[in-house]
Amino acid sequence: MKILVTAAGDSLESPVDPRFGRAAHYILIDSRTGEHEVVDNPASTAPQGAGIGAAQRVAELGAEYVLTGHCGPKAFRTLTAAGIKVVVGVEGTVGEAYQRFLEGGLSAAEEADVEGHW
Amino acid sequence: MKELVVISGKGGTGKTSLVAAFAALGAPLVVADCDVDAADLHLVLAPQIRERAPFRSGHEARIRPEACTRCGVCRDDCRFGAIMEYDHGDARAGEVGSAPLPALRIDPWACEGCGVCVEFCPEGAIDFPERTSGEWYVSDTRYGPLVHARLEPAQENSGKLVTLVRKEAGKLADQRGRRLVLIDGSPGVGCPVIASVTGASFVLIVTEPTRSARHDLERVMDLTRHFHLPAGVCINKSDINPQISAEIADYCRAEGRPLLGEIAYDPAVTRAQLAGRSVIEDRPSAAAEQMRGVWGKVCEMLDI
Amino acid sequence: MRIAIASGKGGTGKTTLAVGLALTADRPLQLLDCDVEEPNCHLFLQPAFHDSRGVGIPIPKVDVSRCTVCGRCGEICQYNAIVALRTRPLVFPELCHGCGGCLRVCPEEAITEAVREIGVVERAQCGSIDFAHGRLRVGEALSPPLIRAVLEIAEDGEGITLIDAPPGTACPVVAALRRADCAVLVTEPTPFGQHDLELAVEVVRKLDLPFGVVINRAGSGDDRVQRYCAAESIPILQEIPDDRRVAECYSRGEVPALALPEQTLRYRELFGRIVELAQRSGSAHLGEGRRA
Known part of the structure; x- marks a missing residue:
């Protein structure tokens, strides 16, 4: 299973980026191997609809879970349509967030937690 | 680091003059001019530009004339009327079989960057480069660093440039250990203003006692409520219509939003602007004292 | 003749001017409020709309x-x-x-199109003024299609159409100015006023529109706007003196051009000069690189 965490930097020690669509980087972790890769977010500079563009990219990457700070309604709708579960309100470093998730300390959101334009 | 955003809904309420006064009172701090459509703060802050960078957003279509066969497919496909004919003075329909076709070019002000012409041009004669729609700057001022920007005319202010200016200002504050970022917010209730207020520590709404400003005040109040932002109100030129000022005070009370002060109409505000100074730095005036009072209340709200 | 009233930013008195001109004009005319995000002309005219139609844009529908x-x-x-x-x-x-x-x-x-409404165009007769405005739905970001719909009402020919343009220099104002024959730029005699005027001048020059300037609240600042206009050979069509009573009138939702007799005179003078500007430039301007 692949878990994607929004990151302000490019390592497991980087803080979780609270934004989904305009996050600087994505860190994709494979829970079977424990390996991770850093992926750029091409949508972060989109003039509009960054969250949707980003969600599409996340779907292409094959992630099943997204761990982030906040997720707006359009990105949420897109992720959900692609069968991806979203965990919001995630804080700390990317590595810590991933550990908490593995330990079952994080659960998927039922709906977007912020309004659009975030 | 805390962020104070000053917004007004309607233009011309004296928002920028108040921000300039706050900059003088709160220095040293970091200032961000997010009113990128009509940025005026630099006229008082007299910035020395240290860094500048192009702002790119979306794409624009451009026809390569040497590759264009003037077939007109793009003109028929474009829903924004952005394909213009030129150089057709000689074209006379009905003459010999080969009447010259008009040359085509894309009006960059009408092009919305959809890419339909690029996709369907049979000759592949249309380029689709990124659009440079403005420029942003990091400058030094007498109050601390200023991050500001200029949007080219006819460009869409989607909030992306506002987000960029605000983010850079936040970075600077972290680097320099400044506790406050003061933001001159965007007008209106659309995307740019949303981009300038979300997640702010406190929003100060500047209004004036007129029917139209009163109307716009309700819209920005709704906006701050919608995004769960702490906000307060300040009435500028409050003595122009004491009755509406009183109505606004009642309205704030009913909404549970603090009224942080009133500033009377004072020619000193324009006088300071003419001298390129903030009201605080200019000769002592009633407006300066009242702005000082509002600043004190805002600091309490921000807990700084 | 289509005359756009514009300004580099909001709050310079653009709407007051457009409404004042319409109410004091010596002939029937059209007034089109194209500031569709925040239409304010109707607050002063209080029209009884007899006609309202939705304006939409095509959006995809997937089978x-x-x-x-x-x-x-x-x-x-x-x-x-x-x-x-x-x-x-x-x-x-x-x-x-x-x-x-x-x-x-x-x-x-698999894709067809459906129409999504973004706002409405409303029309009313207010005395001798044929008035219309566009109202963008709250939360809509895309105003140019609605502005274009309001401008479809504009008459061709000799009649006068006043267009209250949206403020600023972004795409909505360009949408409003594109169909105008000339422009009147409203500003104030201050550093902010001059700076915003310069931005507006850049736009009307690129659109190749003949234009003139109105200095509102004249006397409240200095002569920098006059000096700028002289240096740039821009005609100043009128100066409206700074007067606290004007601000008070406006705050109550009254029209200063009607309420204060000396204002009425200035507006009539201005109207004459604008018509002259439009006529003088009309022949020179028309027939140039018009849109295909």
Whole structure:
């Protein structure tokens, strides 16, 4: 299973980026191997609809879970349509967030937690 | 680091003059001019530009004339009327079989960057480069660093440039250990203003006692409520219509939003602007004292 | 003749001027409020609208039974308004500009178009003024199509149409100025006023529109705008003196041009000069590189 965490930097020690669509980087972790890769977010500079563009990219990457700070309604709708579960309100470093998730300390959101334009 | 955003809904309420006064009172701090459509703060802050960078957003279509066969497919496909004919003075329909076709070019002000012409041009004669729609700057001022920007005319202010200016200002504050970022917010209730207020520590709404400003005040109040932002109100030129000022005070009370002060109409505000100074730095005036009072209340709200 | 009243930013008195000109004019005319995000002319005119019609833009509608989720629609869309995911396509109508690209690239012809309303155009007769405005729905970001719809009402020929343009220099103001024959730029005699005027001048010059300047609240600042206009050979059509009573009138929702007799005179003078400007430039301007 692949878990994607929004990151302000490019390592497991980087803080979780609270934004989904305009996050600087994505860190994709494979829970079977424990390996991770850093992926750029091409949508972060989109003039509009960054969250949707980003969600599409996340779907292409094959992630099943997204761990982030906040997720707006359009990105949420897109992720959900692609069968991806979203965990919001995630804080700390990317590595810590991933550990908490593995330990079952994080659960998927039922709906977007912020309004659009975030 | 805390962020104070000053917004007004309607233009011309004296928002920028108040921000300039706050900059003088709160220095040293970091200032961000997010009113990128009509940025005026630099006229008082007299910035020395240290860094500048192009702002790119979306794409624009451009026809390569040497590759264009003037077939007109793009003109028929474009829903924004952005394909213009030129150089057709000689074209006379009905003459010999080969009447010259008009040359085509894309009006960059009408092009919305959809890419339909690029996709369907049979000759592949249309380029689709990124659009440079403005420029942003990091400058030094007498109050601390200023991050500001200029949007080219006819460009869409989607909030992306506002987000960029605000983010850079936040970075600077972290680097320099400044506790406050003061933001001159965007007008209106659309995307740019949303981009300038979300997640702010406190929003100060500047209004004036007129029917139209009163109307716009309700819209920005709704906006701050919608995004769960702490906000307060300040009435500028409050003595122009004491009755509406009183109505606004009642309205704030009913909404549970603090009224942080009133500033009377004072020619000193324009006088300071003419001298390129903030009201605080200019000769002592009633407006300066009242702005000082509002600043004190805002600091309490921000807990700084 | 279509005359646009514009300014580099809000709050300079653009609407007061447009309404004042319409109410004091010596002939019947049209007034079109194109500041569709915040239309204010009606607050002063209090019209009884007799005509209202919705304005929409085309948005895609996907026939899911025909869609093979090939993803071509999402690739061409520059606005992230349509995406094709592993299972099905999603449409975000509020982001769509109505370019029609997705419908054209779809190899399965699974996309048709529906209309999404973005606002309304309302029209009323107010005395001798044929008035109309556009009202953008709250939360809508795309105003140019609505502005264009308001401007469709504008008459051709000798009659006068006053256009209250949106403030600023972004795409909405260009949409409003594009169909004008000349422009009147409203400013104030201050550093902010001059700076915003310079931005507006850049726009009207690029659009190749003849224009003149009105200095509002004259006397409240200094002569920098006059000096700028002289240096740039820009005609100053009128100066409206700074007067606290004007601000008080405006605050109550009254029209200073009607309430204060000396204002009425200035507006009539101004109207004459604007008509002259429009006529003088009309012959020179018309017939130049018009849109295909």
